[in-house]
Structure formats: structure tokens, C-alpha cells
Amino acid sequence: MQEPDWSSLPVDLLEDIVDLLPWSSRPRFAAVCKHWRSAVLPFYPAWLTPVLLNAADVGSTNVRGRHLTLCQRTDWEITVAHIDLVTGAICDLYPLERCSFDFVVYDGERRMFGIKAVGVLEVARAIRCDCGGWYPWEFSELSPDEPKLTASPATSPVLHRGLLYLLGIDGRLAVYDDRQHERGLVVLDKPGGFGPDRDCDDCYLFESDEGELRAVLVGRRGTPVRVVRLDEQEMEWEVESLGGRAVFTGTPATLMVETGVEWMRNRIFVPRLHSWPETIHADLVERGGELAFVPASAAAAARDGGAGEKGIWSCGLEPQQSSEFWETIEFFHGVWVNFRN
Template sequence: MVLEDENVASVGRPWSNLATHVLELISSQLSPSDRPHFALTCKHWNSAVGPTYPADICPLLLNCPRWGSNVIRYYSPYFNKNFELDCPFDLSGATLCSSSNRWVMLGWENKIMLADPITGISHEVPLEEVILFSQYGFFWDPTTSKFQIFGISNGGYEDVDIGIFDGESWFWSTYESGLPFFLSSHSNPVLCRGNFYCLGSGGELGVYNLEEDTWTVLMTKPNKFSYEECYLLESEGELFSVLIGKYGLPLHVLRLDECEMMWEKVEKLEGRNLFLGSLTSVSSNSTTLESMENKVFFPRFHGDVEVIRAEVKYSSGRAFFVPKMNGENKRKDESNICWYSLADDKFHLKYFVSKKYVNSIWIDPIVASD
């Protein structure tokens, strides 16, 4: 009997029966891409593996629930969750002005800062002797890590003040077009094939040619459409405008016909989805996400979104939101983001009764750093 007991003791507990807290500790040290393989070992191991959420599936809504708290959230329309991260810099008194890729442009009364909330890298932009523009377009090139800022304000009935920051210094001047132009308050300037485009409140299109240093107003008014809000965005080298009526309806998606320089209505987004409602609007290719295809998303919600305390980790060339161990997650009632389907020609939930995220801006999906 003694010999049998010793043999049993030498065998020990089977791997499949390891304590749950031990498995959780092991899985927390694995890379996000290795966790699914770990979970396939057996049912017990699978139950101990926490979820991971790819951050590169679709655009994200960066939102700041409490200014001054140094906490930011990334809402994923695909997972319908808010991932809350610690912010590496002070956000007190800041305004979200623009975004490009995963970078954001933050504005204070006396300074502008370009920042990557994931890495904590930031660049302060000098404002000495420069007027404060009413709208900014911020453009960051991930291939060169260079950035450019385009600022514009109405100087008069037919005048605009335009400034360009090339990463080192500002250049600005006043331009006259001979035509009235008043900036839309809903949409930042966009960069398309080397030109900066600005949407007027009446649907006009202002174009600044950097190479020729010229400002032109194109009378491309969509007169046959009535609307209260208008947004401008670039997608795969094309310009789109989205017009929204009072209380969200009607909604029209227009593409610029550059041959005729007129807006034409679009019935299908051809594998795209659009993300509007903040100063920066973005688009993405949705051919791999049929559930999101041919839809327009807004930073408006019905109910409260679940909040998960997380951090961003990289694995196998991808970025993931990984929940923190012992993080204080905030489960809310079932919530849904407000979106419009071009296929059905309607909102899936009422636009005008939804709650808008005020301190928010759309950013591109988070991809792994080089």
C-alpha cells in the first residue's frame, strides 16, 4: 500500500486538472495570438482563457468620458464595446480637433498637440504669431512618419485665411475667390490627391492647391437635396459628401463627379462603410465584414455601452485590446450604436432619440507598429 501511494503521488495532478487560477496566470502571459491555441487544449483550459479583441477590424471612436481624468476609451462598432485605457498625457482642458490614422490633434487656448495615445508619443505645435483657425485638417503619413496641418477660417464674405504647418513652421495668407464661402461646422478639411478640400455650409466645395498656392470655390451645391448637416470625407481617392436632414432624415450619400464637378447620389457604397458625426469622418473597406457593409455609422447610442478596462498588445503583426486582470469592468444595459443602412434606406433605431458622444472623434483601425 505504501508503494502504491508513492506511485500515485509521483504522478501528481493531470495537466487537464490544473487549478483555474494557475491557468489564468499562464494564459495572461501568452501573446494574444497564442491564447486561442492554449484554449484548444481542453474545456477546462478554455474556460480559463480571457477574451482578446482585435483592434484592427474597423475604425474606432475615440472618446473622453471625463476630461482631466487621463482616461480614454476606444469604442469598437464591431464588438459594441468601449475599451478603456490609461492616457499617457494630461487631457485637462483639451479639445479633440482632428485625427489622422490613430493620431489625434488636441487643442488648448494657447497650444496644439499631436499625439498617439497608444504609444504616448506627442509633438507640440508652435502657435507664436499664428491666428487660431476655426477648422483644422491633420494628416499623418505612416510610411514616412511626417505630418502636415491645414488650418482655415472665414476672413470675410469672400475671403478665407489659410495656414499650412509642414512639421517645422507655419505659412499663412488670406485668399479671395470672388465667391461667397462659409465653412460647414460639421466637417474638417480633407486631403485628396494633393489638394485640400473644404465643405461649405451650402454645399459649395473649396479647394486649396498647395503646389500652385491657389484657393478656388466650386459651386457644386446639391440644390435638389434638403439637409441640416453635411459631412465631407475621402475614400480610396474619391470625395464623398453625406447630407442629413432634420432628425436624421432624409440621408443622402453623394460622390463628386470630377468630370462634371457635380455631386451625384450613391445608392451603394461598393464594399465601403462610412463613419460620420465627428469633425473627422472616415471610411473603411467592409468586404470581409458583411454585417457592416453598406452602412453609415454615427457616434450616437441607445443605452450605455459596456466598458472594459484594457491595454493594447501586439502579436503576429496585429493589435489587440486585452482586458486587464482584475480590471473593474462596467457592464451596462444592452446598447446599440446608431447606423443607417443604404440597402434598406432607413435607420435601424431612431436617430433623434439617440445620445451623442460629444467628446469623441473617429480614428482609423489600430494596426501593429513597424
Template sequence: MEERDWSSLPSDVLAVILERLRWSSHPSFALTCRHWRSAVSPFYPAWITPLLLSTAHVGVTNIRYYSPYYHKNFEVGGEEGDHALSRARGAKICCAAGRHLALDSPSAVLDVELVTGNINKVPHIYRGNFDFVIYDDRAYRIFGIDAVLPLKIGYANWNSDDGVWEDWTLMELGINGPRLLPSPVTNPVIHCGLIYLLNDQGGLVMYDPCKHDEGFEILDNPTSFGFKHYNSYLVESDQHELMAVLLGRRGTLNHVIKLNEKKMEWEKVESLQGRTLFTGTLTSMVKKTKFKWMEDRVFLPVFYKWPDTIHADLISRDDELAFVPKKSSSFDTGNPNVVNHNNGACCEKCVDVWSYKLGQQEEPRENWGAERVDYGDPKS
């Protein structure tokens, strides 16, 4: 009989082996030999700088993510009815927290479990859409905010015993509540258990869930940013700082500032202390990065110049998340393993996201280098 070695294992056997390995083991598996590499299905670990952008098409709730590392968009959902999101037509993305996405449709607020695609509805009461919806994944509570003067807020709690959202608890309607014109491009932010809304000039309103009947309170300070700007985005950092990003026209970065909560004044930030700030979307965030090239940088998507889009499913395996391209989706098969785009480095010619090095006077960069990913630490 012809002698065979490990490199000659049948493809169906290799597929069974791969199903029992963590995602982070697949790149090493693919480097064994060409035959083993051919058995590895393309996937993109979701922990590598995913940024939720917006719905992809008007009237169809395709959820779109962007990764600066891969320089690719990943769309989840679709019109084909193969995902629960196809039933959420016309819904508006409001916020994301953990593996939950909050949408607002004309008839209900929708809590979407991103991995399973399950949708749990919280029917509206009295009126149509909220102006803002924010999901608190620590308290399992959804808040709906009406910004039409005066400011009003309601909340709904998750009933874990029945697996449903309870009815809304709304404020008593009145005409004497606080009046503030919120910034139209930024979402409310949960900071230290309180909800903050930002206005265009830098003022804040605050809501304490423990004092629901009192509603929003307009803070005496800060009264303004103290810096010129065109757009502003509010964000809580991973170090529990309340921060704002001030942008000029055409996406130029003016300043990153944070709230000095002792003085209640905005102060300019000179360094992100090795962290990365993503903004310019409804999901601004500050997070620690293990990539040197991304440290102390602010990233802004260029919405008129999109990179390649991959239609994918968001799959969970052993608490690891990955975008797995659908069979009809095109992807790069020229590399040894598409999971390691350009051998772990983003192509310097293909980037359409502006980045700024904080603390340095420079024009926005559209080209940068990258580092090889350590797939053994997917939760970094």
C-alpha cells in the first residue's frame, strides 16, 4: 500500500479537527502545510478593533462593522431572511453594549443579541420613536429618551425569569422640565451609573436612575468646551473618564478633552496613555491596544471612500467571536491564510481612515504600518 503521512489526512478529517480547536489555533494549523491550510475556512477575529458603524441600507437593518487592522467592513444581517435582523426593517441603530445592540423601530425598541440574532421587543407607549435609546448591560435595562423639549426619559427592565422586557416606566409628563438642545451626532453616555447628554456648546445634562421621577438635571458647569469645533462626540474611556472629541470641518481633529469632575471643567488631553480612540460614529470608544502603531491615535472613518465589504456571520466558539464570510461573499485567498491579512500587517496602500497622533501637529494620515497579531490572546 502507498505510504501516507499526516499531510495527507482527508479534508473531512481536518474539518472535524478544526471544529475542536479554538479560533486562535487556526493560523498555526494553517502554517503546517498547504493541504492543511486549504481546510481552514476564512475568518476574522472580532476582537481586533471592530467598530460598529451604522445600518448599511435604508430600510434594511444590515449591521456594519469596520476594522482598521484588516481595513475591511463586515456586514451582518441582510434582506434574505437568513438572519433575525432581516425582520427589523427600517430600524435605527441607537447603541451597542457587549453583545447587545439596541435598535429603535416605529413600533418598538429592539434588543438584538448579536451572536444569535434573537430580537426581544419593548413596545412603545403613547408615541413613536425615541430620539435616543441606550442599553445598560450591567443593570439589564434599556432607557428611551425624548429630546423634544422638555427632556423626558423612560426605562424598561429585563425579566430574566420570563425572558422578556417589562413595560416602560415613564416620567410624569410636564412642561417645566429641563430644556437643552442635544448634540445631534452623539449618543447619551452611561458614566459611573449616571446618564449624560451633551449639547453643541459643551454643556451637560445628567439623569440619575435612582431618582427617576426627578428626570434630567442641567448641570451648572461646564457651560462650554472653551475650544472651537464643528462636531462633538461624547465618550466614556476605559478608565471611566468622561471625554469629548471635538472635530473641525471635513473631519479634522481639533481637540480631545476630558471632564475634570472636581472643577467641572473641560481640560485638553495631551496623551491617551497608550490607548486608542475611535470616533466619528455613534459608537465612539477609548480602549487599550496591544498594537504599537495604534497607540495614542484617534481614528475617524472616511464615509465617502469605503473599503471592501465582506458579508459575514458573527460566530461564537468557546467565548471567541469571529466574522465568518458567507459562501457568496468574496474574500482574499491569495494569502497563506485570510485570517492573517497581509501576514498580519495592514496594507499601507489600502487605508481609507484618517488617523491622528495625539499631541503632535500633523495632517491626518491615511497610511500606516501594522504588527503581527498574537492570536493566542483573543481577549486583549
């Protein structure tokens, strides 16, 4: 008789061992043999690609890091809250009566900004006090004589190097400096636009992984046409390559991420409203500092419901690819969340 070897360990014992391993070690564990693989249940690493969070009917949203900030209207008041998307902890601000914001931004520390972008630009600031609460909102002064800016309705303001930038549909920018709160948003004369050949439906401002301000220009009938970078010395928009990165856009939160997946490089990903994959209910679970989505039931895990790129569409920057994506509809009631860090 042969003595039992490692490949014949009971499945329940293997499952106990797997539960002690970080998510990134499980594929190597499963590669040992078929028997070991049977002890590794399906999971979806949260660090591979950003997650599209459904934010329909919750008002203005903004994501910074792992925190979601939202501004929601009820029958008689406005409530602002920020949520830790990993722990589920919710911190509500006090209700704000008789006012609404088009955008709300949280700096992740002690500052919350509410922006009114229709008509005269206005900024409200709330500061967290040492006891954990918030001081009352401070509103900037209204300046009806200031230059007007028609804000892009599909992109949230971006905090960049301590300043808050709001993008106009013509490529101009409005800038807010928290140190000069009373001035509010100041509309810049430059950059003057996205170029003479501009022909796009929507534009999305974001800060790249290299710390630069960039914008995605979405062309007519839903086709992304190009990515531009702001030259902050000359204050001009320049057409820029993705440099092997992937861009996730089409919602108020646009992200640029490095990727080791070959087919995702130099591509733009936008959610769509048709051909969605089957929904799998999953829990966000942290193990050893890593996050993964674990299907709530074994039956759901056994079905191939969320793999692949069926629920999003992508395209490169080549013009000849544009005809493939005419049926796409933007999905503004969502927000990309990057759990990589």
C-alpha cells in the first residue's frame, strides 16, 4: 500500500488552507493538481480592472480612492454623505435645506466641495472639525460679471495639485483655489478649446496615473475619438497616446490605469446599456490587504455570468473602428471605482 500524498488531502482541509491564503496566491494553489483546484472557489480580483458602480437615482456622485461621495435630494432637503466602499461605513453630513449641487467632491481628508454649475458658477465648502463632525457650509461670492462657462454635464470636477478644475464643453477650464474661497470658480481664458476639428458629444476630465490633467473626447454617435493632455505651461490641449494604458470613461469618474493584459492596452472602455451579462451577487472580501468579489452562492459561481467584456465595449483610437459602436448609449448613472490600491 502507498502512503497518502499531498494530492489526496481531504477537500475540507484544503479549503481551510485556501482560506488562509491571499487572493493572489490562489491561482498558484489551484495549478498544483486537479484535486487542489476543486478546493478553490471562483472569485473576481478587484484589482484587475475598475468596477462600474450603479449610482442611478442617488444624485451627484464622485469617487476618490475607495470613498464615494453623493449628494441626494429628498422632498425638502439635500443630504450629503460619503461612504467607504470597502467597509460599508457611511458618514452623513447634516441636511442642507433649499439648495442643490450639480457636483459634489470630497478630498478624502477634511474638505467637501459642492458646485453649482448651471448659470452663475458657485462653490460651497464644508470643513471637518476635530471631533469628526462638519462645520457649516461656506458659500463663495457670486460674480455675475465673470466670464460664463457651460460645464460638461458628464464629468465631475477634478482635484489636481490642490486646485479644483471644472471642464467646459468648449475645452475651457474653471479653477477653484481653496485658499481663496471667496473668489469661487475663476474661468480661464485658456485653453481655448479642443481644436478646430472638434466634433464630439461629450468630454470627460480626469487626472491620469501620471498626475496630469487629461480629457476624453467622445465623438458623434458614441465613438471615443481621442484623448488630450493639458500642457500646463502653454495651457493648451494636446493629442496624447495612451502609452499602453487603458482608460475607463463614459461616467463622471474617468480612470486611466496600467494593465498587464495585452488586449486591454491602448483602449478606451465605456459602459453600455445592451447585452449586459447575467448578474452575479457577490461580497467584497478583503484578505491580506487584497480585495476580491466572491459569489454569494456556489450556483452563481458555477455559471459564467460576468467574465469577459460582454458588459462593456471598447475601441482603440483608430478611426476605422468607429462603425462598430454606433448602438452604444452612454451610462451616466454609474461611476468607475478602482480598487487596485
